[in-house]
Amino acid sequence: MQKENILITGSNGQIGTVLSQKLIEIYGYDNVLTTDIGHIDNIHGRFEKLDIMDVGHFKEIIHKYRITQIYHLASLLSAKGEKDPMFTWNINLNGLLNVLNLAKDNNINKIFFPSSIAVFGETTPKLNTAQDVPLLPDTVYGIGKVTGELWCNYYSKRYDMDIRSLRYPGIIGYQSLPGGGTTDYAVDIFHKAVKHEKYNCFLEKDTMMPMMYMDDAIHATIMLMEAPKEKIKLKYGYNIAAFSFTPEDIYLEIKKYYPDFEIEYNPDFRQKIADSWVKSIDDSKAREDWAWKPEYTFEHMVESMIRHLRAIYKEGEPTLS
Ligand code: SER
Numbered sequence: 001m002q003k004e005n006i007l008i009t010g011s012n013g014q015i016g017t018v019l020s021q022k023l024i025e026i027y028g029y030d031n032v033l034t035t036d037i038g039h040i041d042n043i044h045g046r047f048e049k050l051d052i053m054d055v056g057h058f059k060e061i062i063h064k065y066r067i068t069q070i071y072h073l074a075s076l077l078s079a080k081g082e083k084d085p086m087f088t089w090n091i092n093l094n095g096l097l098n099v100l101n102l103a104k105d106n107n108i109n110k111i112f113f114p115s116s117i118a119v120f121g122e123t124t125p126k127l128n129t130a131q132d133v134p135l136l137p138d139t140v141y142g143i144g145k146v147t148g149e150l151w152c153n154y155y156s157k158r159y160d161m162d163i164r165s166l167r168y169p170g171i172i173g174y175q176s177l178p179g180g181g182t183t184d185y186a187v188d189i190f191h192k193a194v195k196h197e198k199y200n201c202f203l204e205k206d207t208m209m210p211m212m213y214m215d216d217a218i219h220a221t222i223m224l225m226e227a228p229k230e231k232i233k234l235k236y237g238y239n240i241a242a243f244s245f246t247p248e249d250i251y252l253e254i255k256k257y258y259p260d261f262e263i264e265y266n267p268d269f270r271q272k273i274a275d276s277w278v279k280s281i282d283d284s285k286a287r288e289d290w291a292w293k294p295e296y297t298f299e300h301m302v303e304s305m306i307r308h309l310r311a312i313y314k315e316g317e318p319t320l321s
Contacts, residue, residue, distance in 0.1 A: 004110075005031050007067040009052050009099070010074030011045075012036040014187075015114065015168070015217065017176040019071065020045055022218050033065050036074070052095040055102065062106050071112040071221075072099045078118050079270050080180025081141035092144035093151075100155045100163075112225055113152050113165040115237030117210055118142035120278045129278040131239050131285045138276040149236035156235035164224050167237040169281065172301060173214025174308035182273045186211055186250060189263075193254045194309040198262040202270050205248040208279040212242035213296040213304070220292055227290040234285065241281035242294035243301075253302045 006027060011020045011034035020034045024045045035050035048061050052074050061067070074095060081088035096113065103111050120129060121136035135146050145167075152163045170183025177191075178184040185201055186209075192199040212220075220240050224232070245253075251263045286292035296304070312318045 003031065004069055005033070005065055005067050006069045006071065007033045007035060007062065007065065008071045008073060009035055009050065009095075010072070011047075012038070012040050013073055014173070014176045014178040014181075015171060015214075016073045018173060018214055019073070019218055019221060022222065023071070026222070033061070033067065035061070052098055053091070055098050058098060058102055059106065062102060062108070067106075068108060069110040069112075069225075070099055070103060070108055071225075072096060073114055075114075075144070076141065077179065077181035077184075078116075078139045078141040078273050079182050079184075081144075082139060082269070082273075085140040088140045089144060092141065093147055096144075096148050096151060100151060100161075104155065104159050104161060109162060110225065111152075111161065111163045112221065113148055113163060113237075115145045115149050115165050115167045116142070117167055117169050117277050117281070119145045119149065119167060119237065121276050124278055126278045126280075128280050128282045129239070130282045131234070139273055142276075145237070153235040162229055162232075163235060164232055165234075165237040166220060166224060166286075167239050167281075168217060169210035169212045169241060171212055171214055171217045172305065173217075174305050174312065175214060182270045182277075183209060183211065185247060189247070189250060189254065190305045190309055193258045193261050194306065194313050196258070196260075198264065199251070201247045201251075201263055201265050202268045203247050203265070203274050204267050204271060205251075205265050206246050207271065207274045208244050208246045209274060209277060210241055210244045210279070210281045212240070212294060213301040216242055216294040216296050219295070220286075223290060223292060224286075231290045233289050238286040238289070238292075239281050239283045240286050240292055240294075241283040242296060243298040244280045245298055249298075250302070253299065254306070257302075257306050
């Protein structure tokens, strides 16, 4: 079997932090290179500072570490992306094109591109949303994910490359903090509850969105990447799903553990973004093609988040990315 050397971009991010550790666990310390634009001390793996827009340096790193696979996680999320659309477009889309072109010319045999529920938009059916539906996203982040999927599909076919992609729902984990997303509230709310503070929610109480526990998201990513190539029928983002809930649903579930927990709803510009996405996802294609199935239910996720965060806060304020 060929020895794989994996490079992760955006390894300091919400998913990158956890995925990097998992990849190191599976493939070994010497076979995983974590990279990000700045260094933080929460990843215990080999690290190189890398700006994905610096193609020359990127290429040097690929050669130096004999990289064979890239997990390209570096990007700006939906809410932050709206602050500067052109900058976001440049990083999210041209950053991906840098990865695809470098991969094509430098013997990279597998690439992972994270897509998102942000591909969906106004014209998409909102309930049990199927794999192939109209996509008309309202955010620059969503436009980047739709076009990113199209470029992945194009490069897969045109250059016979092995590029795999998932449309992540909102991801909830205790290991890291998200930054700049619309689904971030579903992580922030736990931190407030465990610290016995009131939560000020930036969405309306009845805003339903598809979500998933971090462990399942990591599991889905590894399953997709390790599946035999012939099982990966889609060369663009697979729908994956676990559960859907509203801010009020999660508040009431957390209240079972913290009866005094209080919430206030003060929706801001992120409400429009959340409303443009869908409420629930049909992921039967991923289930059929590579046997995807989530493990965590909504209740199980809440229990696990609270248990882990209690342990983390007992040690003091967490130093999360
Ligand atoms: N979780 C992301 C966000 O809220 C969507 O992929 O921006």
